[in-house]
Amino acid sequence: MQNYFKNTTFEFGLTKYESLPVDIGTEVVLCGRSNAGKSTSLNKLTENSKLARTSKTPGRTTEINFFRVDAQLRLLDLPGYGYAKSQKKNASMWDKFMSDYFSKRKSLKAAVLFMDIRHPLKELDLEIIELCRKNSVDLIPVLTKSDKLSNQKIALVKKSVSSYLAIKEIINVSINDNNGFQRLRETIMSYLD
Ligand SMILES: Nc1nc2c(ncn2[C@@H]2O[C@H](COP(=O)(O)OP(=O)(O)OP(=O)(O)O)[C@@H](O)[C@H]2O)c(=O)[nH]1
Numbered sequence: 001m002q003n004y005f006k007n008t009t010f011e012f013g014l015t016k017y018e019s020l021p022v023d024i025g026t027e028v029v030l031c032g033r034s035n036a037g038k039s040t041s042l043n044k045l046t047e048n049s050k051l052a053r054t055s056k057t058p059g060r061t062t063e064i065n066f067f068r069v070d071a072q073l074r075l076l077d078l079p080g081y082g083y084a085k086s087q088k089k090n091a092s093m094w095d096k097f098m099s100d101y102f103s104k105r106k107s108l109k110a111a112v113l114f115m116d117i118r119h120p121l122k123e124l125d126l127e128i129i130e131l132c133r134k135n136s137v138d139l140i141p142v143l144t145k146s147d148k149l150s151n152q153k154i155a156l157v158k159k160s161v162s163s164y165l166a167i168k169e170i171i172n173v174s175i176n177d178n179n180g181f182q183r184l185r186e187t188i189m190s191y192l193d
């Protein structure tokens, strides 16, 4: 089957809600703490390892990166969001963008929340969960780096995250395995008109 995300390209980066382009189409935002694996996952989704910059040292970029999947669908990557928040110095810029974006943007259909499977539901994650709840944006939780845990442990974490969020399906992904990413592709595509 053809990967719907295969021809995704970088569109632009920006820092202000006011700079956003016209509000049409479908947008899905990739959220999560720094180092959670957002950029790595975007590269896996698109099967383009050079698309989003991945890093072991967070905090270098502070722009919101827009990626165009096709005429209808756009994905947003928030590099260093968690890092900026923890540093306080950029926190207000991000807070403002996120609250504007979640409350005003009609194209925003869902937020994918990437969480390291070893450290789920931290403070920043709870903030995103609350943003989704408050603004009726669908939440798609994804547990990353599942190669770091045993299958038994994976099942336990999925169960507790599932019951905490009252969301039946929790997707887990790993760079070594395409199954979770295929599930994530299908989930994102379910928001297309
Ligand atoms: N073992 C393992 N490492 C992973 C996996 N996914 C990502 N990583 C590593 O985690 C680190 C951070 O990944 P990124 O994708 O850059 O994280 P990010 O969420 O985009 O981080 P920021 O852009 O700083 O917000 C990198 O060193 C990746 O190689 C995975 O499935 N397994």
Ligand SMILES: [Mg+2]
Residues within 6 Å of the ligand: 038, 039, 040, 053, 054, 055, 077, 078, 079, 080
């Ligand atoms: Mg990143």
